[in-house]
Amino acid sequence: MKKKFILNLKEELKHEDFIEKNISIPFDSLDLPKEYSNGSKDVEVHLYIIKEKEGYVVSLNINSDIKVECSRCLEPFNMDLTGSNSILFSKKLGKNKELKEKDLYTEYLKDEEHFDINELVREEIIVQTPMKPLCDENCKGICPVCGGNKNENLCNCESKSMKKDSPFSKLQVLLEKKKATK
Numbered sequence: 434m435k436k437k438f439i440l441n442l443k444e445e446l447k448h449e450d451f452i453e454k455n456i457s458i459p460f461d462s463l464d465l466p467k468e469y470s471n472g473s474k475d476v477e478v479h480l481y482i483i484k485e486k487e488g489y490v491v492s493l494n495i496n497s498d499i500k501v502e503c504s505r506c507l508e509p510f511n512m513d514l515t516g517s518n519s520i521l522f523s524k525k526l527g528k529n530k531e532l533k534e535k536d537l538y539t540e541y542l543k544d545e546e547h548f549d550i551n552e553l554v555r556e557e558i559i560v561q562t563p564m565k566p567l568c569d570e571n572c573k574g575i576c577p578v579c580g581g582n583k584n585e586n587l588c589n590c591e592s593k594s595m596k597k598d599s600p601f602s603k604l605q606v607l608l609e610k611k612k613a614t615k
């Protein structure tokens with residue numbers, strides 16, 4: 434079931450200068466690309482919306498559990514994704530001196546009465562997901578020789594091929610010879 438969270442900003446901020454909301458959005462209702470998946474946890478969203486002259490400043494905080502593929506060992510793993518962002522949704526198109534001074538990322542507010550929270554959160558998850566996720570900072574990756582996952586099985590392929598012709602190994606041989614003649 435796809436749940437859509439639509440806010441009527443005009444109505445919600447009619448008598449208020451700001452509103453605060455906590456929303457749990459089911460991961461599946463975000464229409465993320467298929468490489469994004471997670472367990473059963475919802476995406477927790479904390480929203481803070483401030484009314485401005487020319488639109489609304491939307492600050493959001495997200496917390497989600499996503500499953501991604503490690504860029505080194507290619508194993509899928511769960512990652513705790515958190516992030517926050519502030520965006521100015523402007524009712525006006527084009528340049529505006531006031532907006533520039535705030536130095537906020539600005540987007541055009543298409544429909545004040547149907548503000549799409551799903552779309553906002555969807556974009557935020559994509560932006561916050563690292564380009565090269567690592568299952569572990571010290572992930573050993575995949576062996577280019579035998580193709581095995583080196584986190585699970587430490588093979589000797591690379592050290593074997595390295596020993597043969599690395600300058601260091603030649604030095605080692607010389608040192609051993611020297612030792613032997615002494």
Ligand SMILES: [Zn+2]
Pocket residue numbers: 503504505506507508567568569572573574
């Ligand atoms: Zn890894």
Ligand SMILES: [Zn+2]
Pocket residue numbers: 576577578579580581588589590591
């Ligand atoms: Zn190997």
